[in-house]
Amino acid sequence: MFSKIKDALSKFNLGIGDKKATEALIKEIQRNLIRADVDISLVFELSKNIRKEAMKKPKTGITKKEHIINAVYEELTRILGKEKETVSFNKDIIVLAGLYGSGKTTASVKLANYISRKNLSVGIVCTDLDRPAAYEQLSQFASKTKAEVFGEKDAKRNKVIDVLNEGIDHFAKKDIIIVDTAGRSSxxxxxxxxxxxxxxxxxxxxNKNVVVYLVCSGDIGKAAKNLAGAFKDVSGGIDGVILTKMDSSAKGGGALSSCYGAEAPVVFIGVGEKINDFEEYDPVRFTSRLLGMGDLHGLLEKVQGAIDQEEMEAMMEGELNMETFYLQLKNIKKMGSLSKMMSMIPGFSSANIPKNVMDTSEDKLKMYEAVISSMTKKERLDPELIDRSRIERIAKGSGVRTSDVKELLKQFRMIKKMTKKMQSKSFMKGKLGTMMKSIGGF
Ligand SMILES: Nc1nc2c(ncn2[C@@H]2O[C@H](COP(=O)(O)OP(=O)(O)O)[C@@H](O)[C@H]2O)c(=O)[nH]1
Ligand SMILES: [Mg+2]
Structure with a gap:
C-alpha cells in the first residue's frame, strides 16, 4: 500500500549532512501519499509534522532512521488512532452508516458475530428498505452466526423509522442492537x-447508548475526506470507522482520509467477504501492513523505551526535586536496575538498603506518580518540607498507606545522594561516568 514509503525509508542511510537526505525523504513520502490518494491538505499536514520531528535530535542509542520511522508511525496513528480497539459494549445501539456497497451489511453481521463471541446477545435491525433483497441478504449471511435479524420484507422506504422502532422493541432484551442502514451511491x-x-x-x-460507526471501503480514494466529514456532520459525530476491503488492492489512502474527515479512529477492519474476515484495529499491526514493514513492532519498542537525552541532561544538572526524581527513576529503570547502577558508583553500596526501597517496578512507579501528584507544588520542589502530618494528608489524597509515602521519601533521599555523587568530577572520570557520557552526551 504505502510500500514505496518503506523503500524510501530503507534507502535513507546517511549519518552526516542528513538535512538534505531528510528533506529528500520527506518529498518521497509526500509523493507516495499523493499517489495513494491521500487528500492533499492532509499530505501537507502529515509531512510538515514528520519534518518537524525528523529535524529533532534522536534519543540516545536511536539512529536517525529509526527516529524518522517512529515519527512516521506517530503521525499516521495520530490520524488512524493510537489505541488498540477497546470497544466497551454497554447496552448499545450501534448504527452503521456509509455509502451503498461500502460493506455495511457485511460488517453488521461480522460485528454481530464478534460481539456474540464475547458472550453478549445481539440482534440486527435491517433498515435498508431501498433494496428489495436487502433483508434476505442480511438474514442469509447472519444465519451463520448466533445473531438474530429483524426486518420487514416488503415495507416501503418511508416506513424506516417504524421498522427501526419495532426492531429495537423486538430486541429489548438483547445486550446490543446493530442497525444496518441503506446507502446510496452518493x-x-x-x-x-x-x-x-x-x-x-x-x-x-x-437506556441505550447510541454509537455511530462509519463504514468505509479502503479503496474509496480522494473523495473519502469530504464524504466522511459530511457523515460526521449529519450524525453529530462518528465514534469509529470500520474500514472494509482492506484485503484488496486498497491503497490505504482512503483509510487515512476517512479517519481524518470523520475525526474518528479505526475500530475494525474488514479483510475479506467471510464472517471471520474481521479484525480489531491494532495501530502497530495496521501501520506495519500499510507500510509493508514487518519489523515495526520491535523498532517502536526500542525508540519508545530509549532515554531522552535532553531530559537526562537536565536531570543531571539541576537540583533533584520530586518532579525530576520521577523522571530519574524512569530513566534508571530503562538503564537497568537501581542496585546495578549503585554498584557502579564508587563508595556507594546498596547492601544496607531495604529491598522495597530499591524497587522500580512498573506498579511502584504508578503508585509514586499518584503520590507525587497529591503533593503541593511547594512540597514537590522542596520535599524536605514533608513532615508527618503532610505525609498523612498525601497518603489520604493518593489512596496509599503512610508507609508508602515514607518509602518514596527514603528513595528520594537515596537518589539525591546518588545524583550528587554522579555530578562530581571524580565520578564522571569513572566507569559509569564514561558510560553515561557516551550515551547521554554529558
Ligand atoms: N473483499 C472484501 N469484500 C467485502 C468486504 N466487505 C464487504 N465486501 C463485499 O462488498 C460488497 C458490498 O457489501 P455490502 O455489505 O452488501 O455493502 P452495503 O451496501 O454497504 O451493505 C459485497 O459483495 C461484499 O461481499 C471486505 O472486507 N473484503
Ligand atoms: Mg447493505
Missing part, C-alpha cells in the same frame, strides 16, 4: 435525512 439530501432520523430515533429510546 450522500444526497434524502440519505442524510434518513440517517439523521435513524440516529435521532435510536437516541430517543431510553
Amino acid at each position: 450522500f444526497d439530501d434524502e440519505l442524510k435525512k434518513e440517517l439523521k432520523s435513524i440516529i435521532d430515533a435510536s437516541k430517543a429510546k431510553a
Whole structure:
C-alpha cells in the first residue's frame, strides 16, 4: 500500500549532512501519499509534522532512521488512532452508516458475530428498505452466526423509522442492537435525512447508548475526506470507522482520509467477504501492513523505551526535586536496575538498603506518580518540607498507606545522594561516568 514509503525509508542511510537526505525523504513520502490518494491538505499536514520531528535530535542509542520511522508511525496513528480497539459494549445501539456497497451489511453481521463471541446477545435491525433483497441478504449471511435479524420484507422506504422502532422493541432484551442502514451511491439530501432520523430515533429510546460507526471501503480514494466529514456532520459525530476491503488492492489512502474527515479512529477492519474476515484495529499491526514493514513492532519498542537525552541532561544538572526524581527513576529503570547502577558508583553500596526501597517496578512507579501528584507544588520542589502530618494528608489524597509515602521519601533521599555523587568530577572520570557520557552526551 504505502510500500514505496518503506523503500524510501530503507534507502535513507546517511549519518552526516542528513538535512538534505531528510528533506529528500520527506518529498518521497509526500509523493507516495499523493499517489495513494491521500487528500492533499492532509499530505501537507502529515509531512510538515514528520519534518518537524525528523529535524529533532534522536534519543540516545536511536539512529536517525529509526527516529524518522517512529515519527512516521506517530503521525499516521495520530490520524488512524493510537489505541488498540477497546470497544466497551454497554447496552448499545450501534448504527452503521456509509455509502451503498461500502460493506455495511457485511460488517453488521461480522460485528454481530464478534460481539456474540464475547458472550453478549445481539440482534440486527435491517433498515435498508431501498433494496428489495436487502433483508434476505442480511438474514442469509447472519444465519451463520448466533445473531438474530429483524426486518420487514416488503415495507416501503418511508416506513424506516417504524421498522427501526419495532426492531429495537423486538430486541429489548438483547445486550446490543446493530442497525444496518441503506446507502446510496452518493450522500444526497434524502440519505442524510434518513440517517439523521435513524440516529435521532435510536437516541430517543431510553437506556441505550447510541454509537455511530462509519463504514468505509479502503479503496474509496480522494473523495473519502469530504464524504466522511459530511457523515460526521449529519450524525453529530462518528465514534469509529470500520474500514472494509482492506484485503484488496486498497491503497490505504482512503483509510487515512476517512479517519481524518470523520475525526474518528479505526475500530475494525474488514479483510475479506467471510464472517471471520474481521479484525480489531491494532495501530502497530495496521501501520506495519500499510507500510509493508514487518519489523515495526520491535523498532517502536526500542525508540519508545530509549532515554531522552535532553531530559537526562537536565536531570543531571539541576537540583533533584520530586518532579525530576520521577523522571530519574524512569530513566534508571530503562538503564537497568537501581542496585546495578549503585554498584557502579564508587563508595556507594546498596547492601544496607531495604529491598522495597530499591524497587522500580512498573506498579511502584504508578503508585509514586499518584503520590507525587497529591503533593503541593511547594512540597514537590522542596520535599524536605514533608513532615508527618503532610505525609498523612498525601497518603489520604493518593489512596496509599503512610508507609508508602515514607518509602518514596527514603528513595528520594537515596537518589539525591546518588545524583550528587554522579555530578562530581571524580565520578564522571569513572566507569559509569564514561558510560553515561557516551550515551547521554554529558
Ligand atoms: N473483499 C472484501 N469484500 C467485502 C468486504 N466487505 C464487504 N465486501 C463485499 O462488498 C460488497 C458490498 O457489501 P455490502 O455489505 O452488501 O455493502 P452495503 O451496501 O454497504 O451493505 C459485497 O459483495 C461484499 O461481499 C471486505 O472486507 N473484503
Ligand atoms: Mg447493505
